[in-house]
Structures are given as structure tokens and as C-alpha cells.
Amino acid sequence: MTKQNPTKLDQLEKMILRKNGASIAEMMKATGWKQHSVRGALAGALKKRGLTIISQKLDGTRRYSVEKSA
Template identity: 40%
Template structure:
């Protein structure tokens, strides 16, 4: 038997591609496109975002309490605290001052006050 007669289908059949082939490459490109699109959309937004609302509250001379921020955004308290540490402190590199007044904790952006 010659080599051409052994298994003709195996030679001519296309290789099956796994759905897992380069999953990072596909996910990274779609993720980066969506991030870029959302950033561009937020720049062109006519209504203020929740992030903008929180920053306005924090820039007041007296700052903002946790209940005020949760009411303004509709977020739960743990989400507000995560936003303050993750976005405001780490990403935006702003100094956030926190103090306990009575029952509620008050947050304020240090060194910035708006009139």
C-alpha cells in the first residue's frame, strides 16, 4: 500500500480549531474596544455621570456623608467606599479626608473647596 492510499481524508480534512485558541487575544481586543468606546461616550455626555455627582459632593467645604452619596447615586455603602478607594484615591490620585461626625462618616477631597 502506498502512502497516498492510507488515509486520504486525514490529509485533506481541515483542522478543527478549538474555541479556546487564543482566548486572551480575542477578549483583550473586544474589551479594549468597549473601554475606549465608554470613555469616549462619557466625554461626550451631556448629563453628569454618577462619578461627577460624587466629586461635586466631595468638593464641598463640609464634604459629604455616606448616606448623602448613597442617596445621590443609588449605590450601596460598600460600593461607595470601593469607588472612593479605587477610583478617587487610586485612579484620580486625589487625597480623600475621612472623619467620623456623630453617627455618620464624612468624606471630603483634601485641599479642594468649591464656592
């Protein structure tokens, strides 16, 4: 049995789970998607996976990450 390659949604999820999250530009580069597609994935498919996505502006760049549960 061969290991399946991660989907682009899996890649986005992994990126926003990082300590510093990810910017739209980083996610666009990783997936090859346009800005509206990345935003749509954040607002739709990743939220449906049960993730609470937050955005913060750090050093002039908006970064997206997953809200840590208390």
C-alpha cells in the same frame, strides 16, 4: 452639540469637594448605589482621578472630603 449629563462618579466628586464633604448615606442617596459601591468608588476611581480623600467623624457621622493642598 448637547451637554452630557454628569456621571455618578462626577456626582460623588462634586459632593466630596463641598466644604463639609459628604456622608456615605448622602452619596448612596445621590447615586442609588449600595454602601460597598460608594466606598469602592472612593477608594478606587476617585483616587485614580488624583484626589486625596480624607474622612472625619463630625457629630457622630463620618464625612468624606478632599484634602486641601497646602
